[in-house]
Amino acid sequence: MAKIIGGIGTSHVPSxxxxxxxxxxxxxxxxxxxxxYKPVQKWLAQLKPDVAIVVYNDHGSSMFFDKYPxxxxxxxxxxPIGDEGWGPRPLPxxxxxxxxxxxxxxxxxxxxxxxxxxxxxxxxxxFLVPMNLCFPHEPSWPVKTVPIAVNVIQHPLPTxxxxxxxxxxxxxxxEACEDDLRVVIFGTGGMSHQLNGTRFGxxxxxxxxxxxxxxxxxxxxxxxxxHQEIMEEAGAEAVELIxxxxxxxxxxxxxxxxxxxxxxxxxxxxxxIALEETA
Amino acid sequence: MAAQRDKSRTIxxxxxxDGAESRKGYRINKFAMSFTKPENREAFTADEEVYMESWKxxxxxxxxxxxxxxxxxIEECGGNIYMIMKLGTCTGHGLYHVGAQLRGQTFEDFMAxxxxxxxx
Numbered sequence: 001m002a003k004i005i006g007g008i009g010t011s012h013v014p015s016x017x018x019x020x021x022x023x024x025x026x027x028x029x030x031x032x033x034x035x036x037y038k039p040v041q042k043w044l045a046q047l048k049p050d051v052a053i054v055v056y057n058d059h060g061s062s063m064f065f066d067k068y069p070x071x072x073x074x075x076x077x078x079x080p081i082g083d084e085g086w087g088p089r090p091l092p093x094x095x096x097x098x099x100x101x102x103x104x105x106x107x108x109x110x111x112x113x114x115x116x117x118x119x120x121x122x123x124x125x126x127f128l129v130p131m132n133l134c135f136p137h138e139p140s141w142p143v144k145t146v147p148i149a150v151n152v153i154q155h156p157l158p159t160x161x162x163x164x165x166x167x168x169x170x171x172x173x174x175e176a177c178e179d180d181l182r183v184v185i186f187g188t189g190g191m192s193h194q195l196n197g198t199r200f201g202x203x204x205x206x207x208x209x210x211x212x213x214x215x216x217x218x219x220x221x222x223x224x225x226x227h228q229e230i231m232e233e234a235g236a237e238a239v240e241l242i243x244x245x246x247x248x249x250x251x252x253x254x255x256x257x258x259x260x261x262x263x264x265x266x267x268x269x270x271x272x273i274a275l276e277e278t279a
Numbered sequence: 280m281a282a283q284r285d286k287s288r289t290i291x292x293x294x295x296x297d298g299a300e301s302r303k304g305y306r307i308n309k310f311a312m313s314f315t316k317p318e319n320r321e322a323f324t325a326d327e328e329v330y331m332e333s334w335k336x337x338x339x340x341x342x343x344x345x346x347x348x349x350x351x352x353i354e355e356c357g358g359n360i361y362m363i364m365k366l367g368t369c370t371g372h373g374l375y376h377v378g379a380q381l382r383g384q385t386f387e388d389f390m391a392x393x394x395x396x397x398x399x
Binding site: 015019027028029030032033059060061064065066082083084085086087153154155156157159194195196197198199200201226227228231232235236237264265266267 | 314365393
């Protein structure tokens with residue numbers, strides 16, 4: 001039986017990818033970001049997951065507002081690196097596990113989560129920054145992936161509770177798979193940030209740290225947050241945080257926290273939490 | 280159904296990208312999305328006016344683009360920040376330049392408000 005063995009909540013700020021590609025990992029203002037992921041890389045290297053389910057949003061790489069799905073799942077052999085407007089990042093294409101993706105899609109749809117299934121999908125910073133920070137990629141990625149894209153950029157968005165329930169359904173779907181797969185799940189995005197209006201650059205460190213507390217110990221409290229409340233407190237683009245609830249919904253309550261970090265250098269609270277299922 | 284948004288409670292200095300914004304901004308956002316193809320970036324760089332004409336942009340959209348007025352593109356034309364960012368390779372203006380403009384500050388003044396501006 002497949003099982004979920006851990007979850008990671010992490011920001012996916014695009015500038016991190018650019019800094020990585022330019023070799024700025026040891027520059028003073030960047031070092032705290034990259035160092036924060038070293039314990040998580042080590043933990044994942046020991047866990048050796050077969051599959052990473054990555055819950056992220058597409059920022060106009062593979063999807064546009066002509067048809068922007070609320071929930072979508074990748075089901076491809078390979079996910080090429082997208083061009084977001086400045087050329088594709090120099091990373092190897094990311095391997096998929098289409099059999100497992102189709103299994104998840106079938107279970108989720110029959111469980112009333114009506115996923116859009118994508119057999120071609122370019123992946124981008126929402127997906128790649130977390131992968132890049134947590135796994136090595138030379139010469140190739142050590143894990144197969146299932147991208148799950150959530151609409152968090154064009155309102156109406158799915159509710160926080162709906163995202164959490166999707167996570168619960170993902171757990172059931174994983175456990176309904178007879179293959180002996182070890183699965184980790186990523187919830188990505190946020191934390192506090194706003195990228196429009198005169199409030200551009202808004203941060204809320206207290207909100208972010210409270211969210212990090214509750215994502216571990218009291219996720220149901222976070223499912224009660226409305227989009228309005230998240231936007232008022234943490235900025236319009238902080239609504240991405242509802243994707244962390246999908247990750248958390250896929251976990252049990254028997255968890256060990258492996259690592260946690262928070263750093264807010266520029267315009268986004270960069271949060272990280274890694275949770276392992278206690279056997 | 281629990282209300283996810285309270286439209287009577289506007290958030291100061293904030294535009295929520297919803298259906299109304301997405302309809303208003305459809306053309307400019309589709310234009311900006313075209314910059315995910317290198318040949319389109321090259322076409323814009325070769326002749327901005329010809330490329331804007333090929334998309335039948337409005338006079339207002341064209342003028343904001345000529346002026347590199349991102350506040351206008353976003354606040355008045357319905358531009359989505361993630362799409363408008365795609366213009367950056369051609370304009371040389373990254374997120375923090377756009378952000379400073381949205382705040383009505385110089386780039387330097389905006390950067391001085393950040394905790395660790397080397398992580399840019």
